[in-house]
Amino acid sequence: MFIHIGNGNVIRANQIVTIIDASIISSSRITEEMMAGNSDKVVGNKEQSKSAVITDEKIYYSTLSVSTLKKRASITSTISNVEDYSDDLELE
Numbered sequence: 001m002f003i004h005i006g007n008g009n010v011i012r013a014n015q016i017v018t019i020i021d022a023s024i025i026s027s028s029r030i031t032e033e034m035m036a037g038n039s040d041k042v043v044g045n046k047e048q049s050k051s052a053v054i055t056d057e058k059i060y061y062s063t064l065s066v067s068t069l070k071k072r073a074s075i076t077s078t079i080s081n082v083e084d085y086s087d088d089l090e091l092e
Contacts (some may be wrong), residue, residue, distance in 0.1 A: 001013045001014075003016070003069070003072050003073055004072070005053050005062045005064060005069060006062040006064040007043075007044050007045075007060075007061075009043065009060055009062070011053070011060070013073060015056060015057070016053060016054070016055055018053075018054050019051055019052070019053050019054070019066050019069050019070065019073075020051065020054070020066070021050070021051055021065075021066050022046070022049045022051055022052060022061070025046075025052060035052075035059060038059060041057065041058045042058070042060075043058055043059070043060045043061065044060055044061030044062065045061055048061075048063055049061035049062055049063060050062065050066070051066045051069060
């Protein structure tokens with residue numbers, strides 16, 4: 001399944017390692033160093049972001065909040081766990 005994470009970015013749900021609040025990035029020296037050390041892998045504008053979505057390959061700054069992204073991820077999870085009963089339906 002795919003998740004739209006804002007700013008025109010759509011990624012596979014299984015690629016997400018973590019989603020963190022953007023305010024935490026600036027409050028933690030370790031997190032800031034990690035982001036600065038991977039500047040070639042960063043996508044998006046830090047100043048306008050509300051969250052950061054970290055995958056194995058890239059770090060995406062998103063204008064969507066952590067709670068919005070969490071809801072989208074859980075909807076994706078729910079949809080992927082739904083069984084397909086379309087073969088059981090009799091169409092006339």
